[in-house]
Protein backbone atom coordinates (compact mmCIF):
# COMPACT_ATOMS: atom_id res chain seq x y z
CA UNK A 1 0.00 0.00 0.00
CA UNK A 2 1.50 3.25 -1.11
CA UNK A 3 1.26 5.93 1.55
CA UNK A 4 2.36 9.45 1.02
CA UNK A 5 3.06 11.79 3.89
CA UNK A 6 2.62 15.36 2.77
CA UNK A 7 4.65 17.39 5.30
CA UNK A 8 3.54 20.92 5.92
CA UNK A 9 4.94 23.20 3.29
CA UNK A 10 4.76 26.94 3.73
CA UNK A 11 2.51 25.80 6.53
CA UNK A 12 2.34 29.31 7.93
CA UNK A 13 0.75 30.35 4.61
CA UNK A 14 -1.13 27.27 3.48
CA UNK A 15 -4.55 26.70 5.05
CA UNK A 16 -4.27 22.97 4.40
CA UNK A 17 -3.05 20.65 7.17
CA UNK A 18 -0.43 17.95 6.59
CA UNK A 19 -2.14 14.83 5.27
CA UNK A 20 -1.26 11.14 5.09
CA UNK A 21 -2.60 9.59 1.88
CA UNK A 22 -3.90 6.04 1.56
CA UNK A 23 -4.71 4.08 -1.57
CA UNK A 24 -8.37 3.65 -0.61
CA UNK A 25 -11.03 4.52 1.96
CA UNK A 26 -10.79 0.95 3.25
CA UNK A 27 -7.04 1.30 3.77
CA UNK A 28 -7.48 4.64 5.54
CA UNK A 29 -10.25 3.20 7.75
CA UNK A 30 -7.77 0.66 9.10
CA UNK A 31 -5.68 3.50 10.49
CA UNK A 32 -8.42 5.21 12.50
CA UNK A 33 -11.24 4.01 14.68
CA UNK A 34 -13.79 4.26 11.89
CA UNK A 35 -14.64 7.11 9.51
CA UNK A 36 -17.88 8.98 10.18
CA UNK A 37 -20.81 8.35 7.77
CA UNK A 38 -20.84 12.02 6.70
CA UNK A 39 -17.14 11.82 5.83
CA UNK A 40 -17.71 8.59 3.94
CA UNK A 41 -20.49 10.20 1.90
CA UNK A 42 -18.32 13.06 0.66
CA UNK A 43 -15.17 10.97 0.26
CA UNK A 44 -16.97 8.61 -2.12
CA UNK A 45 -19.05 11.13 -4.06
CA UNK A 46 -18.93 10.57 -7.82
CA UNK A 47 -18.91 13.37 -10.39
CA UNK A 48 -18.26 17.07 -9.80
CA UNK A 49 -17.90 18.10 -6.19
CA UNK A 50 -18.74 21.65 -7.19
CA UNK A 51 -22.13 20.57 -8.55
CA UNK A 52 -22.87 18.52 -5.43
CA UNK A 53 -22.04 21.49 -3.21
CA UNK A 54 -24.16 23.82 -5.32
CA UNK A 55 -27.14 21.51 -4.81
CA UNK A 56 -26.70 21.88 -1.04
CA UNK A 57 -26.74 25.68 -1.12
CA UNK A 58 -29.80 27.64 -0.06
CA UNK A 59 -28.74 30.87 -1.75
CA UNK A 60 -25.14 31.07 -2.96
CA UNK A 61 -21.98 29.18 -3.92
CA UNK A 62 -18.63 30.79 -4.59
CA UNK A 63 -14.93 30.01 -4.91
CA UNK A 64 -12.43 32.01 -2.83
CA UNK A 65 -8.91 31.86 -4.23
CA UNK A 66 -6.55 31.69 -1.25
CA UNK A 67 -3.38 31.60 -3.34
CA UNK A 68 -2.41 30.70 -6.86
CA UNK A 69 0.93 30.75 -8.64
CA UNK A 70 4.14 28.97 -9.53
CA UNK A 71 5.29 27.24 -6.36
CA UNK A 72 7.24 24.13 -5.48
CA UNK A 73 5.04 21.07 -4.86
CA UNK A 74 5.91 18.80 -1.97
CA UNK A 75 8.21 15.92 -2.78
CA UNK A 76 5.28 13.54 -2.38
CA UNK A 77 3.11 15.53 -4.80
CA UNK A 78 5.92 15.62 -7.37
CA UNK A 79 6.34 11.85 -7.05
CA UNK A 80 2.58 11.35 -7.47
CA UNK A 81 2.58 13.45 -10.65
CA UNK A 82 5.88 11.94 -11.85
CA UNK A 83 7.50 15.35 -12.32
CA UNK A 84 11.04 16.39 -11.31
CA UNK A 85 11.15 17.00 -7.58
CA UNK A 86 12.38 20.57 -7.68
CA UNK A 87 10.31 21.73 -10.65
CA UNK A 88 7.82 24.51 -10.00
CA UNK A 89 4.17 23.87 -10.79
CA UNK A 90 1.04 26.03 -10.89
CA UNK A 91 -0.51 25.56 -7.46
CA UNK A 92 -4.05 26.71 -6.70
CA UNK A 93 -5.52 26.71 -3.22
CA UNK A 94 -9.14 27.69 -2.82
CA UNK A 95 -12.07 27.58 -0.46
CA UNK A 96 -15.35 26.28 -1.86
CA UNK A 97 -18.04 28.22 -0.01
CA UNK A 98 -21.73 27.46 0.36
CA UNK A 99 -24.15 30.11 1.65
CA UNK A 100 -21.21 32.28 2.63
CA UNK A 101 -19.19 29.80 4.67
CA UNK A 102 -16.20 27.65 3.65
CA UNK A 103 -17.17 24.00 3.16
CA UNK A 104 -14.17 22.52 1.33
CA UNK A 105 -10.50 23.47 1.00
CA UNK A 106 -8.92 22.43 -2.30
CA UNK A 107 -5.29 22.27 -3.45
CA UNK A 108 -4.55 21.61 -7.10
CA UNK A 109 -1.08 20.95 -8.55
CA UNK A 110 -0.71 21.60 -12.28
CA UNK A 111 2.65 20.67 -13.85
CA UNK A 112 4.18 23.22 -16.20
CA UNK A 113 3.80 20.89 -19.19
CA UNK A 114 0.04 20.71 -18.61
CA UNK A 115 -0.20 24.48 -18.96
CA UNK A 116 1.00 24.41 -22.59
CA UNK A 117 -1.49 24.88 -25.41
CA UNK A 118 -5.14 24.70 -24.37
CA UNK A 119 -4.07 24.00 -20.80
CA UNK A 120 -2.91 27.62 -20.42
CA UNK A 121 -6.56 28.36 -19.52
CA UNK A 122 -5.93 26.64 -16.20
CA UNK A 123 -3.81 29.59 -15.05
CA UNK A 124 -6.73 31.98 -15.46
CA UNK A 125 -9.60 30.26 -13.69
CA UNK A 126 -9.99 32.90 -11.03
CA UNK A 127 -13.30 32.29 -9.24
CA UNK A 128 -14.51 29.82 -11.85
CA UNK A 129 -14.55 26.34 -10.30
CA UNK A 130 -11.88 24.05 -11.74
CA UNK A 131 -14.52 21.35 -12.09
CA UNK A 132 -16.53 23.54 -14.46
CA UNK A 133 -13.53 23.39 -16.80
CA UNK A 134 -12.52 19.75 -16.31
CA UNK A 135 -16.00 18.22 -16.54
CA UNK A 136 -16.87 20.30 -19.61
CA UNK A 137 -13.86 19.06 -21.60
CA UNK A 138 -14.34 15.38 -22.41
CA UNK A 139 -10.63 14.72 -22.90
CA UNK A 140 -10.08 15.01 -19.13
CA UNK A 141 -10.46 11.70 -17.30
CA UNK A 142 -10.42 11.32 -13.53
CA UNK A 143 -8.30 8.58 -11.99
CA UNK A 144 -9.04 6.72 -8.74
CA UNK A 145 -9.45 8.52 -5.43
CA UNK A 146 -6.98 8.29 -2.59
CA UNK A 147 -8.20 8.98 0.93
CA UNK A 148 -6.34 11.39 3.16
CA UNK A 149 -6.19 11.54 6.95
CA UNK A 150 -5.40 15.13 7.92
CA UNK A 151 -3.39 16.23 10.93
CA UNK A 152 -5.90 18.91 11.92
CA UNK A 153 -4.45 21.47 14.30
CA UNK A 154 -7.88 22.55 15.61
CA UNK A 155 -11.56 21.63 15.42
CA UNK A 156 -12.21 23.98 12.50
CA UNK A 157 -9.74 22.16 10.23
CA UNK A 158 -10.54 19.18 8.01
CA UNK A 159 -9.72 15.72 9.29
CA UNK A 160 -10.44 13.85 6.04
CA UNK A 161 -9.64 14.52 2.40
CA UNK A 162 -9.58 12.89 -0.99
CA UNK A 163 -7.45 13.44 -4.04
CA UNK A 164 -7.27 12.19 -7.59
CA UNK A 165 -5.32 12.83 -10.76
CA UNK A 166 -7.09 14.14 -13.83
CA UNK A 167 -5.43 13.04 -17.08
CA UNK A 168 -5.77 14.28 -20.66
CA UNK A 169 -3.66 14.26 -23.87
CA UNK A 170 -2.46 17.72 -22.70
CA UNK A 171 -1.14 16.35 -19.40
CA UNK A 172 -2.18 15.66 -15.82
CA UNK A 173 -3.03 17.51 -12.65
CA UNK A 174 -3.63 16.52 -9.03
CA UNK A 175 -6.71 17.72 -7.16
CA UNK A 176 -6.97 17.45 -3.38
CA UNK A 177 -10.25 18.19 -1.60
CA UNK A 178 -10.34 18.66 2.19
CA UNK A 179 -13.78 18.46 3.79
CA UNK A 180 -14.41 21.00 6.54
CA UNK A 181 -16.47 20.23 9.67
CA UNK A 182 -18.96 22.93 8.62
CA UNK A 183 -19.93 20.87 5.56
CA UNK A 184 -20.06 17.56 7.40
CA UNK A 185 -22.30 19.10 10.09
CA UNK A 186 -24.65 20.99 7.75
CA UNK A 187 -24.89 18.40 4.98
CA UNK A 188 -23.89 14.97 6.30
CA UNK A 189 -25.46 13.21 3.32
CA UNK A 190 -25.34 15.93 0.71
CA UNK A 191 -28.54 17.42 -0.63
CA UNK A 192 -31.54 16.38 1.47
Ligand SMILES: C=C(O[C@@H]1C=C(C(=O)O)C=C[C@H]1O)C(=O)O
Pocket residue numbers: 047048049050051063092094096104106107108128129130131132134175176177
Ligand atom coordinates in the same frame (compact mmCIF):
# COMPACT_ATOMS: atom_id res chain seq x y z
C1 LIG B 1 -12.67 19.05 -9.56
C2 LIG B 1 -13.61 19.89 -9.18
O1 LIG B 1 -13.32 21.23 -9.00
C3 LIG B 1 -13.49 21.75 -7.70
C4 LIG B 1 -13.04 23.14 -7.77
C5 LIG B 1 -11.73 23.46 -7.48
C6 LIG B 1 -11.17 24.83 -7.80
O2 LIG B 1 -11.95 25.71 -8.28
O3 LIG B 1 -9.97 25.01 -7.59
C7 LIG B 1 -10.89 22.52 -6.88
C8 LIG B 1 -11.36 21.29 -6.52
C9 LIG B 1 -12.70 20.83 -6.79
O4 LIG B 1 -13.43 20.50 -5.66
C10 LIG B 1 -15.03 19.48 -8.96
O5 LIG B 1 -15.92 20.35 -8.97
O6 LIG B 1 -15.24 18.25 -8.81
